[in-house]
Amino acid sequence: MDQFTINLLFVGASFALYIGIAIWARAGSTSEFYAAGRGVHPVTNGMATAADWMSAASFISMAGLIAFTGYDNSSFLMGWTGGYVLLALLLAPYLRKFGKFTVSEFIGDRFYSPTARLVAVICLIVASTTYVIGQMTGVGVAFGRFLEVSNTTGLLIGACVVFAYAVFGGMKGVTYTQVAQYVVLIMAYTIPAIFISLQLTGNPIPALGLFGDHAASGEPLLQKLDAIVAELGFNEYTAHHADTFNMVLFTLSLMIGTAGLPHVIMRFFTVPKVADARWSAGWALVFIALLYLTAPAVGAMARLNITEMMWPNGTSGEPVSVEMIESEPRYDWMATWQKTGLLGWEDKNGDGRIAYFNDKDADAKAAAEAAGWGSENELTKFNRDILVLANPEIANLPSWVIGLVAAGGLAAALSTAAGLLLAISSAVSHDLMKGQLTPNISEKNELLSARIAMAVAIAVATYLGLNPPGFAAQTVALAFGLAAASIFPALMMGIFTKVNNKGAVAGMLSGLGVTLIYIFLHKGWFFIPDTNSFTDADPLLGTIKSTSFGAIGAMVNFAVAFTVSKMTAPIPTEIEELVESVRIPRGAGAAAADH
């Protein structure tokens, strides 16, 4: 059986499983559609949250970004896990106690203002849509590679699959489908990592292998990697080179954004009790940590493998020859990925060899010239997003592992896309239609409008996914910034302070506003290319990149909300009582039974 058939088999079988579960668990009433009847166990809920959370950015993109930058990209690891601490301590138990369906419903009730609810819906739709665009980009790349079709075709197939189970299954379908997706994606991520860790360090646990010894040389793995990349003129892997201030802000933005993303927060509405909401966040992070503790090992080991493949005789020997790349089976992956246009090499000096080094580093350039390898780096293109998908091929693993990784990458992208679409659709049907425009809408029509909203959101995301504002992970980081600047501060102030309606509305609008403007100034207005006035290499404000601005946006939100709240009328007594009641778990079951 060839690789294409095996990929098809794995991807096909996993899809059949997800769709089967979605049909089996088809939702009936609105309560089941949104919150799975509040009957989901904390461990199950944690696993589904993990699948929902870990997207194309975590699975496909992150390890590649770490591999080529090393320590400086640790922000992704700390940021995307640290947010769960904020979620567990500051939001989850209180929102569960409040006992409604959506994030904007809480904001609307707590700030006793339909305007606040409307603004929250807008913030939610802007952040979620940006996030879905990133996922659709990932879906397109993964489908394109594994089904050997064009990026556009891959994207359209992916859109149809997401539509099928998100629209017909609702939350209950999604919850159990996502448990299955979690199992597929975690196996797909860890199995190749275990193989590679055994090959390189003899340790079956990649997270331990990373800090273990390199079996071939006996040196510590990271020390070996530092030495090799430094010799080729690249930054030492474990050293700190990035701007510290921007790194802190970027980490903080990802953390706050995690705790402000509506599709993750919604998960905590689906557990039976307040106590369970606290455990759920912990279980979610357990399942997420399995991938996040493995990712830095995947990155470092892949970097070592790639460097050693390009320098089969060591960095002081001869670089790999073109003939070797074309004839030896262990270099087959290079030809396969070259076809996607995401990997490229060129024998610029015509010596029949491909020399991989940092030609911007004077010493490395001089050394390469002296040795006769030419003055230019000949591995001309290595897209960060292909690293995880190509990793099993690079390490020469069995073809079933490659098929499994294909299925896992798609599971990651599709599950997150489905969860986000559900958040968007409930915002439109529940908050916008039922809450504002047509309060007397029947349950049947509410479900219908939820499904229509979902279809529209998929169409928009697919269209924008064809012309995305950046790589999957970049787009996703922007979505986090937007969520950090708008939703999280409003929720936190709703629970922990007595900020009033006008303060909350002004805060959300200014937080979202400044962040959106800062992003558009750097990435182009509405993400249209070449309409940007600044670049992230030379940002408007000091060293603050557009991906790190969410933390600033959140501070603006808090500051404006407190100021406006101080200058306007205090909150009424019944809202004061609501705040007091949200803080105490007693009576949460009763609140939920109202629905």
Add this chain to the structure above:
Amino acid sequence: MADHTSQEAQSAETTDKGYWAANMRIIYISLVIWAVVSFGFGILLRPMLAGIQVGGTDLGFWFAQQGSILVFLGLIFFYAWRMNKLDREYGVDEE
């Protein structure tokens, strides 16, 4: 009798206040640990930990790529356990 009820209401209010103050204390301590292991050990204080070697690199690198995640996990489970206990101590749990 009416007097008794108002006394009960008053004591419930005191209980709720004490419960919330205890909760806030646990949150503050947890968030300090959260910030110290990530922004502290992982980024800003990394030079201070440079002398402590861990598997070919320093402790700061370990905190940035693994240690902080493990501490986050510990923090959330500690908080869940501690708060569920606190709920029962103050009689504000759901049962």
